[in-house]
Amino acid sequence: MTALPLASRVQLRRLAVSSTLYLAVALAALIGVFTALEPEAFGSAYNVRTVLTGASILLVMAVGATFVIATAGIDLSVGAVLVFSGVVAVKVMDAFGGSGWGAVGAGFVTALAAGCGWGLLNGLLVTRARVPALIATLGTMGMALGLAQVITGGNDLGGVPGELVTTVGQGRLFGTVPWLVVAAVAVTAVAAFALAKTRFGRYTLTIGSNHEAARRSGVRVDRHVLKVYALAGLLAGFAGFLSLARFASTTIAGHGTDNLQAITAVVLGGTSLFGGVATVIGTVIGVFIPAVLQNGFVILGVKPFWQQVAIGAVLVAAVYLDQLRRRARQQH
Amino acid sequence: MIRCLYKGVQVPAEPSGGRTPVLRASGIVKSFGHVEALREAAFEVYPGEITALIGDNGAGKSTLVKVLSGVMQPDGGTIEVDGSPVQFGSPQDAAGHGIGTVYQDLALAPDLSPAANFFIGRELLRPGLLGRLGWLDAGAMNRRTAEELQRLGVELKDLNAPVASLSGGQRQSVAICRAVAWAERVVFMDEPTAALGVVQTERVMRLITRVREQGVAVVLISHNMPQVIELADRVQVLRLGSRVATYERGQADEHLLVAAMTGAVNQEVR
Amino acid sequence: MKKIVTAGMAGALVLFLAACGDDDGGGATAEGDGGYEVVYVQGVTGNPFFTSVTCGAEAAATDLGVDFDYQGGKDYSAEAQTPILQAVIAQQPDGIIVSPMAGEAMMPTLTEAQSAGIELVFVDTTASDQSLAASFVASDNVEGGRFAAEQTAELVGGSGKVLVLGATPGISTTDARVEGFVETMESEYPDIEVLETQYSGSTPAGATDKLSAVLSANPDLAAVFAVSTQEVEGAIVALEQADAVGTVQLVGFDTSDPIVEAIEAGSVQGVVVQKPLDMGRQAMEQMVKALDGEATEAQIETDYVFLTAATLEDEDVTQYIYRNEC
Ligand SMILES: Nc1ncnc2c1ncn2[C@@H]1O[C@H](COP(=O)(O)OP(=O)(O)O)[C@@H](O)[C@H]1O
Ligand SMILES: [Mg+2]
Numbered sequence: 001m002t003a004l005p006l007a008s009r010v011q012l013r014r015l016a017v018s019s020t021l022y023l024a025v026a027l028a029a030l031i032g033v034f035t036a037l038e039p040e041a042f043g044s045a046y047n048v049r050t051v052l053t054g055a056s057i058l059l060v061m062a063v064g065a066t067f068v069i070a071t072a073g074i075d076l077s078v079g080a081v082l083v084f085s086g087v088v089a090v091k092v093m094d095a096f097g098g099s100g101w102g103a104v105g106a107g108f109v110t111a112l113a114a115g116c117g118w119g120l121l122n123g124l125l126v127t128r129a130r131v132p133a134l135i136a137t138l139g140t141m142g143m144a145l146g147l148a149q150v151i152t153g154g155n156d157l158g159g160v161p162g163e164l165v166t167t168v169g170q171g172r173l174f175g176t177v178p179w180l181v182v183a184a185v186a187v188t189a190v191a192a193f194a195l196a197k198t199r200f201g202r203y204t205l206t207i208g209s210n211h212e213a214a215r216r217s218g219v220r221v222d223r224h225v226l227k228v229y230a231l232a233g234l235l236a237g238f239a240g241f242l243s244l245a246r247f248a249s250t251t252i253a254g255h256g257t258d259n260l261q262a263i264t265a266v267v268l269g270g271t272s273l274f275g276g277v278a279t280v281i282g283t284v285i286g287v288f289i290p291a292v293l294q295n296g297f298v299i300l301g302v303k304p305f306w307q308q309v310a311i312g313a314v315l316v317a318a319v320y321l322d323q324l325r326r327r328a329r330q331q332h
Numbered sequence: 333m334i335r336c337l338y339k340g341v342q343v344p345a346e347p348s349g350g351r352t353p354v355l356r357a358s359g360i361v362k363s364f365g366h367v368e369a370l371r372e373a374a375f376e377v378y379p380g381e382i383t384a385l386i387g388d389n390g391a392g393k394s395t396l397v398k399v400l401s402g403v404m405q406p407d408g409g410t411i412e413v414d415g416s417p418v419q420f421g422s423p424q425d426a427a428g429h430g431i432g433t434v435y436q437d438l439a440l441a442p443d444l445s446p447a448a449n450f451f452i453g454r455e456l457l458r459p460g461l462l463g464r465l466g467w468l469d470a471g472a473m474n475r476r477t478a479e480e481l482q483r484l485g486v487e488l489k490d491l492n493a494p495v496a497s498l499s500g501g502q503r504q505s506v507a508i509c510r511a512v513a514w515a516e517r518v519v520f521m522d523e524p525t526a527a528l529g530v531v532q533t534e535r536v537m538r539l540i541t542r543v544r545e546q547g548v549a550v551v552l553i554s555h556n557m558p559q560v561i562e563l564a565d566r567v568q569v570l571r572l573g574s575r576v577a578t579y580e581r582g583q584a585d586e587h588l589l590v591a592a593m594t595g596a597v598n599q600e601v602r
Numbered sequence: 603m604k605k606i607v608t609a610g611m612a613g614a615l616v617l618f619l620a621a622c623g624d625d626d627g628g629g630a631t632a633e634g635d636g637g638y639e640v641v642y643v644q645g646v647t648g649n650p651f652f653t654s655v656t657c658g659a660e661a662a663a664t665d666l667g668v669d670f671d672y673q674g675g676k677d678y679s680a681e682a683q684t685p686i687l688q689a690v691i692a693q694q695p696d697g698i699i700v701s702p703m704a705g706e707a708m709m710p711t712l713t714e715a716q717s718a719g720i721e722l723v724f725v726d727t728t729a730s731d732q733s734l735a736a737s738f739v740a741s742d743n744v745e746g747g748r749f750a751a752e753q754t755a756e757l758v759g760g761s762g763k764v765l766v767l768g769a770t771p772g773i774s775t776t777d778a779r780v781e782g783f784v785e786t787m788e789s790e791y792p793d794i795e796v797l798e799t800q801y802s803g804s805t806p807a808g809a810t811d812k813l814s815a816v817l818s819a820n821p822d823l824a825a826v827f828a829v830s831t832q833e834v835e836g837a838i839v840a841l842e843q844a845d846a847v848g849t850v851q852l853v854g855f856d857t858s859d860p861i862v863e864a865i866e867a868g869s870v871q872g873v874v875v876q877k878p879l880d881m882g883r884q885a886m887e888q889m890v891k892a893l894d895g896e897a898t899e900a901q902i903e904t905d906y907v908f909l910t911a912a913t914l915e916d917e918d919v920t921q922y923i924y925r926n927e928c
Contacts, residue, residue, distance in 0.1 A: 041818040050814035050843055054807065153926050154648040156831070158860035170842055198466035199455045206452050209441035216403065216439050217453035218424040247806050249835050249860035254805040276443030291811070298815035304801050305771070 019270040023285045023318065027292065034296035041299045049178060055291045056184035057246065059284065060239040062262040063191045064232035066283045068133075069266050070195070071208040071228050072275025076137040077122060078236040079258030080145035085114040085240030086250045087148040090157045099161045107164070108241055115237015116230055118144055123229030127222035141259070148252055160248045169245035180242055187235065192280035204228055208275025264290070268318050289314065352415050354379045354549055355400065355431065355518050360409035362395055362573075369395040371573035372409065374600075377518050382540065382550045384560040387570035388593050393553050394436070396570065397520045400551075401433040402426035413517070424453075432515030436522040438507040442496035446488060446506045447477040449495055450513060480513045481505075484542050501532030505539055518549045525556065537563060557586045569593055575600060637667040638696040638893050640886065643687050644674030645701040645727065650924035651856070651878050652701065655725055657928035658882025659699060666890050671695075680707030687711045697721035697889045699882075702729040704774070721892045725885040726878070732900075736892035739885045739902045741876045743775050747782025747829075749906045750853055750874045751791070754783075754825050757851040757871055761793035762824025765816055767809050767833040768801040776829045779855060783827050797823075802833050809836025810843075817844045825851035831858045838869045857909065857923045865911055872910040875922045880904045 089107040096103035125136035195201035269282030353376040362370040398404040402420030457463035569577040569592040577592040644652040663670035675682025702708040769776040802809035828834040834854035854873035913919040
């Protein structure tokens with residue numbers, strides 16, 4: 001119980017704030033190394049664009065996961081909700097004639113509503129039925145994917161309106177920035193602000209840090225947690241719509257690991273699985289570290305199996321360092 | 333009526349002195365299944381006083397505090413604030429009457445700053461549209477927190493560091509200052525020094541006296557008898573869910589308090 | 603293809619399906635009218651590949667006067683297939699055509715069928731003891747890879763850089779396609795440079811990311827062989843992003859609605875298509891021979907067709923596009 005010497009307390013403090021900074025530096029270093037080794041291929045506008053675009057859909061889901069994990073929750077259903085939302089959106093767009101902006105708009109609303117619906121179900125299971133989030137969202141993951149397969153008979157649907165694919169999916173703002181990237185940046189910016197600067201974000205972090213303290217201070221904990229799961233579902237639905245635009249297909253079987261990828265990005269970004277500590281900017285970095293490593297390794301010609309080894313090692317190392325930081329903080 | 337089983341000590345039966353208690357509870361009953369935690373317990377808090385609430389483990393102290401701070405609803409009995417009857421459906425109801433609590437577990441969010449902890453559930457928003465969108469006024473919250481800490485003489489190096497990075501005594505101080513910031517009448521403190529070392533205990537005890545100096549009544553639960561005798565203006569003893577004795581400052585020594593806690597003395601016969 | 607699809611979903615599905623499976627797997631076998639009763643047990647229900655096998659078997663059954671029914675597990679696993687197969691055995695049909703889970707897992711149940719005097723024919727996949735079955739009808743994935751290599755080589759005129767987009771290492775079907783493709787390219791097309799195989803992790807997004815990175819390093823890429831529908835869907839996006847549709851030839855494996863659309867749109871030059879319809883038909887023919895006591899072929903390999911924009915109108919080819927219903 002003795003107070004730490006001032007010097008080491010200051011050091012701890014610096015460690016705490018620098019978690020995000022240090023990850024940002026790591027990412028910058030990675031980019032620097034790859035650019036130095038392969039300036040033409042890695043540093044080209046084309047490559048930058050593909051990496052950014054490739055990460056945008058995952059980023060939208062990971063932003064939602066950041067809020068959920070900030071409350072000390074977990075959402076395993078995002079990939080399945082993405083698929084389900086995409087499937088029902090295609091069905092609705094089909095019913096609206098399968099082309100034209102009216103159909104696209106209807107599909108958009110449908111995807112968001114479907115995602116939000118699953119999120120609400122997750123939230124109700126966690127807050128009302130008191131099913132642990134891990135099990136509740138594992139269950140809804142099965143249900144959402146299963147229903148998507150029931151609706152489609154397990155076969156990917158095509159028939160995504162061409163307008164959607166050529167604009168949102170392939171188009172670029174001012175001919176340079178892909179719309180998918182614009183969408184992800186917009187979601188991320190709003191979410192970063194909401195988490196760090198608004199009462200919504202403050203409740204999210206407080207609940208994750210000590211839900212009992214929040215409850216005793218009059219925060220309606222269950223209602224807020226419900227909103228957070230709904231938000232994660234909504235963003236998964238939005239991601240589903242973006243995925244349709246991108247692949248012109250419902251990609252039913254392609255999202256089995258989305259949940260793990262999103263959670264990995266969130267944790268890598270310094271958000272604690274125990275809740276209470278979370279930043280959206282950290283999540284952005286957490287999405288891009290594996291994406292950049294992957295891209296750089298392919299360009300450098302690293303053998304595929306070694307790519308996996310290296311990426312896995314980097315992830316473990318980053319989270320290990322974060323654990324060291326937390327342990328140091330709790331040592332008194 | 334005085335019933336004194338402890339030889340040679342005189343104790344008064346009516347220790348109030350005619351003032352109106354800021355908080356009065358009478359006939360409070362609370363059961364958990366077959367366990368009667370409170371059996372028609374009575375309790376008074378007078379303005380500007382430190383009232384110690386003592387009793388053996390399981391006597392019902394924590395339960396009484398929870399009832400009086402709105403965390404739990406009693407099965408029976410009445411609660412009055414400044415002489416008028418009230419009912420507390422939640423801690424917020426009690427807070428509305430100027431009653432706050434420093435919980436034994438502190439109820440702090442360890443990952444958040446002291447300022448964020450001060451304002452849990454009471455966040456200040458910016459004026460205008462931005463505020464309506466939920467934009468926090470971090471500056472104002474930091475300022476109010478700093479003022480409040482300063483008023484009670486608590487020094488913190490960094491108002492933005494997470495509470496978990498503070499020492500146990502500092503954390504306790506943050507929890508006390510937070511409660512005082514929102515409670516102008518009464519603050520309950522459930523064993524505020526039980527987990528602290530000697531130096532930090534001293535510091536927190538000084539803080540408790542400063543709270544009284546600010547005009548806020550303190551209800552102190554403690555097992556530390558010298559501390560109770562030093563700090564308390566009034567001691568009320570709980571045993572098996574009922575109050576068995578009340579002493580004003582100087583009326584009881586450690587032996588008498590222990591005697592009352594163990595049932596050797598009972599002033600109040602029902 | 604089905605293995606990849608289902609492996610990914612299996613875990614997720616178990617929970618849901620355990621809770622509320624609906625029954626679209628067909629009803630009980632009708633009483634025989636003198637002909638044989640044969641049931642087909644699919645690898646998994648609701649999969650277009652197995653649906654097509656079923657269609658082929660059903661057509662042959664009609665021709666041969668066989669009383670036909672089919673069943674299948676809700677996901678591609680031994681846990682799902684075992685109770686289904688046991689229930690079918692309990693109905694005492696004359697023969698069971700089955701696409702068993704590979705390895706030992708289904709052996710006890712298959713042995714049960716044999717001791718109950720039921721004839722067995724394996725289709726698409728085989729259990730560890732193939733001799734339980736009167737015949738085994740399947741296409742060879744190494745051959746499929748070879749066929750893809752030949753088609754790709756023709757598209758690129760026999761020279762240039764070619765990338766293989768694999769699924770997830772360790773899946774035997776897709777690994778075999780990679781193997782057949784790479785071996786054929788190396789032995790028969792010396793002017794074609796096969797780049798290091800990249801794996802998508804069985805997700806379209808993974809395929810897009812990998813192919814994009816490869817295109818950054820190799821702007822002169824001539825062709826991509828994408829080993830299953832996931833990789834094809836991802837590769838289309840990468841080529842579109844790189845403005846390389848049509849310049850980089852894209853060859854896929856297996857069909858789906860979006861992929862047929864992409865062939866029409868010119869984003870995919872062609873896909874290798876198996877003949878599940880033929881598999882089902884031949885399996886039924888072998889079954890009837892076995893029941894009649896005639897000699898059967900222990901193993902039959904079905905071949906492939908190449909579906910391209912040019913053959914999209916060709917009934918000989920399009921009949922093999924996998925079906926959602928017969
Ligand atoms: N939530 C509860 N559920 C059941 N029994 C409880 C609960 N809270 C307290 N009790 C019981 O009520 C009695 C009084 O407990 P408490 O108020 O915590 O005593 P103290 O704080 O004086 O040690 C004890 O017998 C205790 O076991
Ligand atoms: Mg207690």
